[in-house]
Amino acid sequence: MAADFSTRAHDALNNPQLRANFRRAMDGLMTKRAAQFEDKDNWTALRAKGAAIKARALAQLPDLLEEFEQKAIANGITVHWAETTADANRIVLEILTAHGAKKVIKGKSMVSEEMHLNAHLEAHGIKAVESDLGEYIIQLAGEAPSHIVMPCIHKNKGEIAQLFTDNIENQPYTEDVDALTAAARQVLRREFASADAGLSGANFLVAETGSLVLIENEGNGRLSTTLPPLHIAVAGIEKLVEKLDDVAPLLALLPRSATGQAITTYVNMITSPRKSGEQDGPRQVHLVLLDNGRSRVYADEQLRDTLRCIRCGACMNHCPVYSRVGGHTYGSVYPGPIGKILTPQLAGLDCAGDLPHASTLCNACVEVCPVQIPIADILVRLRTEAAEPSASPAVKGAGSGHSAVESAVWKGWQAMYANPAAYKVGTKALSVVGNLIPAAAPLLKQWTSVRTKPKFAAKTLHQLAREKGYDNE
Amino acid sequence: MSEARANILARLRAAPQVQPPERPYWQAPSFNDRLDRFRMMIEAVHGEVHVVTEQTWRPHLRKILAEKNVARVLAAPHLGIDWDDVVAYDAPVEDFKDQLVSGIDACVTTTRGAIAETGSLVVVPDVDEPRLASLLPPIHVALLKADDIADNLAQIIEAQGWAAAMPTNLLLISGPSKTADIEQTLAYGVHGPKELIVLVLQ
Numbered sequence: 001m002a003a004d005f006s007t008r009a010h011d012a013l014n015n016p017q018l019r020a021n022f023r024r025a026m027d028g029l030m031t032k033r034a035a036q037f038e039d040k041d042n043w044t045a046l047r048a049k050g051a052a053i054k055a056r057a058l059a060q061l062p063d064l065l066e067e068f069e070q071k072a073i074a075n076g077i078t079v080h081w082a083e084t085t086a087d088a089n090r091i092v093l094e095i096l097t098a099h100g101a102k103k104v105i106k107g108k109s110m111v112s113e114e115m116h117l118n119a120h121l122e123a124h125g126i127k128a129v130e131s132d133l134g135e136y137i138i139q140l141a142g143e144a145p146s147h148i149v150m151p152c153i154h155k156n157k158g159e160i161a162q163l164f165t166d167n168i169e170n171q172p173y174t175e176d177v178d179a180l181t182a183a184a185r186q187v188l189r190r191e192f193a194s195a196d197a198g199l200s201g202a203n204f205l206v207a208e209t210g211s212l213v214l215i216e217n218e219g220n221g222r223l224s225t226t227l228p229p230l231h232i233a234v235a236g237i238e239k240l241v242e243k244l245d246d247v248a249p250l251l252a253l254l255p256r257s258a259t260g261q262a263i264t265t266y267v268n269m270i271t272s273p274r275k276s277g278e279q280d281g282p283r284q285v286h287l288v289l290l291d292n293g294r295s296r297v298y299a300d301e302q303l304r305d306t307l308r309c310i311r312c313g314a315c316m317n318h319c320p321v322y323s324r325v326g327g328h329t330y331g332s333v334y335p336g337p338i339g340k341i342l343t344p345q346l347a348g349l350d351c352a353g354d355l356p357h358a359s360t361l362c363n364a365c366v367e368v369c370p371v372q373i374p375i376a377d378i379l380v381r382l383r384t385e386a387a388e389p390s391a392s393p394a395v396k397g398a399g400s401g402h403s404a405v406e407s408a409v410w411k412g413w414q415a416m417y418a419n420p421a422a423y424k425v426g427t428k429a430l431s432v433v434g435n436l437i438p439a440a441a442p443l444l445k446q447w448t449s450v451r452t453k454p455k456f457a458a459k460t461l462h463q464l465a466r467e468k469g470y471d472n473e
Numbered sequence: 474m475s476e477a478r479a480n481i482l483a484r485l486r487a488a489p490q491v492q493p494p495e496r497p498y499w500q501a502p503s504f505n506d507r508l509d510r511f512r513m514m515i516e517a518v519h520g521e522v523h524v525v526t527e528q529t530w531r532p533h534l535r536k537i538l539a540e541k542n543v544a545r546v547l548a549a550p551h552l553g554i555d556w557d558d559v560v561a562y563d564a565p566v567e568d569f570k571d572q573l574v575s576g577i578d579a580c581v582t583t584t585r586g587a588i589a590e591t592g593s594l595v596v597v598p599d600v601d602e603p604r605l606a607s608l609l610p611p612i613h614v615a616l617l618k619a620d621d622i623a624d625n626l627a628q629i630i631e632a633q634g635w636a637a638a639m640p641t642n643l644l645l646i647s648g649p650s651k652t653a654d655i656e657q658t659l660a661y662g663v664h665g666p667k668e669l670i671v672l673v674l675q
Contacts, residue, residue, distance in 0.1 A: 024657075045498065049499040053496060056494055056495075056496065059494070062485040062486050065482065065485075081475075083477045133652045133654040133663055134654035150657075152655075157658075177660050181652060181662075189574060193571075209635075217652060217653075218650055218652050218663045219664035219666075220664040222665065226642070237485075244636040249499060249627075252501065262591045263593055263645065265518070265647055265651055265665075268642070268644055269643040271642070279565050279569070281642065291477075295481055299484065299488040299489075301491065
């Protein structure tokens with residue numbers, strides 16, 4: 001894969017199949033979402049409540065984490081804490097090894113993608129099988145998800161039909177969606193029945209009751225968390241909500257924002273492992289709480305809003321950049337607008353410093369965000385942090401985009417605009433020599449590579465004004 | 474592990490404190506005819522609704538299942554379905570798995586109520602009706618008392634006092650299993666039931 005965003009974006013833009021796949025998908029999702037929120041007053045009140053519930057939970061996060069842990073332990077769930085993805089991978093591996101598990105069936109989990117868990121397990125001889133249809137397809141293709149809700153949105157029927165023929169025994173080539181779905185059901189039923197453990201994420205963790213709330217349409221999440229004798233869930237520490245009652249407004253926002261559904265087929269609330277006398281359900285439930293930089297994001301009052309995200313994907317569905325370049329172009333687990341603010345904060349501006357610039361600041365993401373995350377403001381903040389870091393607390397990799405020349409140019413610009421004499425001299429000079437500066441000059445080069453360099457007028461605005469008889473500058 | 478816990482909590486506690494905002498007012502909708510709304514919503518996602526009575530539901534069910542060529546039905550004994558081909562889920566899943574995964578055509582379960590707004594059934598699995606009963610067979614038949622349909626989720630959480638006594642597993646089920654992962658084309662029965670039949674007892 002190409003090294004930086006702009007190179008990958010260039011490749012994606014020149015791939016008509018990819019662009020057609022995304023265009024069709026994004027148009028459909030935007031239309032379906034809009035139909036769900038036709039009543040604007042209701043939408044405004046509902047998202048204000050959703051935003052407040054998440055902000056309220058974040059304001060009390062350490063207390064809620066402790067309350068949740070206490071309740072979950074009392075319910076029989078084992079709670080683990082991981083500072084890094086390496087820690088989380090080690091914990092999951094230890095639990096699996098202690099149970100002699102050789103095969104794990106997975107429900108869809110973005111945190112497990114963040115951990116690159118599958119690769120870690122494979123390296124230790126444990127097979128991880130994705131069971132969400134979209135995740136199963138991209139696992140067959142050896143790819144990463146290109147969307148956080150619909151992981152194989154970049155693929156069309158023909159590509160999927162070929163993958164199935166190549167990978168599933170006795171599978172004839174067919175582009176019939178029902179037939180493809182039935183084939184996956186058959187293969188994955190066998191995997192479910194023989195899995196030693198199930199792995200899932202969680203959409204919400206309820207402090208009041210110590211419950212995990214998972215939403216899905218396929219039933220693979222329920223199977224992963226019910227059929228195998230062991231269930232391991234992985235979740236970011238920001239998933240906490242205070243009360244069970246808080247789940248209701250968030251559920252009224254999440255599926256409608258994500259896919260335009262009134263609700264997902266299944267809302268699965270898990271509060272304990274199998275109790276004595278019950279016939280099914282895992283005998284052990286483990287939850288791994290992952291930090292991986294979230295507590296650092298939390299330390300800044302403005303950036304903290306990033307952690308409200310409920311992973312609906314509406315921001316990417318409405319993004320003019322994402323819908324043209326697709327998810328893989330971002331080169332990170334979380335693509336689109338939320339990825340542009342989350343990834344640089346988790347991985348560091350030194351690793352993902354180009355992402356905050358992959359935006360026109362058009363504000364479409366901010367308008368549709370169900371929890372009112374000020375994505376555009378945070379993008380600008382991260383651009384500033386990369387160039388001129390604020391005193392504290394530092395964003396990881398802050399200052400990595402600093403350029404002495406660029407900084408000097410802006411300082412000069414600032415000085416010129418603050419002083420009438422300097423302004424007069426400066427604009428006059430540019431009207432004379434500005435057009436002699438080549439488009440390929442350093443600093444200008446990147447900007448003019450896709451734009452025509454503007455022409456400086458022969459006379460400054462002040463000169464023109466004086467000629468027209470205005471003299472009171 | 475406890476070191477990670479202490480470190481994470483310490484970092485969170487060291488961060489600037491902000492006053493938790495109050496929850497602003499927002500009320501989920503209510504409906505004049507809850508059954509009508511429930512029916513409209515669940516039918517829109519491929520669910521099937523039959524309005525029956527306490528006296529008629531068993532023969533009615535038998536007729537529906539016969540039309541669908543159902544041979545083996547999973548149902549708890551307390552439901553009083555005494556056909557020859559009815560089996561109970563009365564053994565641990567470890568002993569019952571093979572039959573459950575591929576040997577049952579339909580399952581009948583009760584519900585704890587329903588939600589009109591979204592067309593959702595509230596299913597609380599228990600000793601007699603375990604968790605996989607409503608998931609593995611290709612057809613799920615759910616019995617719902619018309620009086621148990623609430624307006625919205627918030628209302629039923631409060632009315633039934635969920636927060637004080639959460640069961641091992643509590644489910645909202647809104648239609649049969651589905652996916653749109655392939656080109657946003659809807660397909661039913663990807664992992665769970667292909668059909669969801671609701672018998673509303675009036």
